[in-house]
Amino acid sequence: SKNFDIALLFLSEPVTDVDPAILPTESEAELLTEGLDVTVVGWGMQEAGVPWEAPAPGTYAEKHHGESIISEMGKAEFQVGDEIDDVRKCHGDSGGPTFVEVQTDSAITERVIGVTSHAYDYTDCFLTGGVDTRVDFYLDWIDDQMRAACEDGTRSWCETEGIIPPPHADGTPGYLEPETLAACSVVPVAPAGGWLALTAAFAMRRRETR
Secondary structure, three states: OOOOOOOOOOOOOOOOOOOOOOOOOHHHHOOOOOOEEEEEEEOOOOOOOOOOOOOOOOOOOOOEEEEEEEEEEOOOEEEEOOOOOOOOOOOOOOOOEEEEEOOOOOOOOEEEEEEEEEOOOOOOOOOOOOEEEEOHHHHHHHHHHHHHHHHOOOOOOOOOOOOOOOOOOOOOOOOOOHHHHHHOOOOOOOOOOOOOOOOOOOOEOOOOOO
């Protein structure tokens, strides 16, 4: 469903010593489909309890990641892992990212495609995997909010006003102006705030019979 379960948090001071996670371009997002291999990250429960019984003991506040798949795709959301032995998300993982690897010339090949949102059904992540908000569904909203936060002074870093595009193959940021790149003998790209034209292909995982 369209729950608008997504938010942006602007820091009072910029973090410049960590590479930012990159969002998918519109062309990359078109290739998202069921059966796609993904990496999930979270700080939540490692074991889900049966909802009609006492809660299962779980370890919280420890960062974990694992490989899973998109098992069901909706227009604004998708489900991660539909079987009990799949890597899935549960309580405490809310807001955590789902990444996908793309084939691209960019120096960063992972894209944040989802944000952990809610349980799939009444089993409360015991039988079925959790549901993510699709980041690509809200790209226009994210870009608008990024630009508005630069205009009103909320953002502390505005070298690119909108969504940060993927870096180039040599690691130079994608938001540099064309003339700056040309001076460094790098092929010019679209102006700051625009998307790099990237060719992306996603790896499909063949489900094994369990």
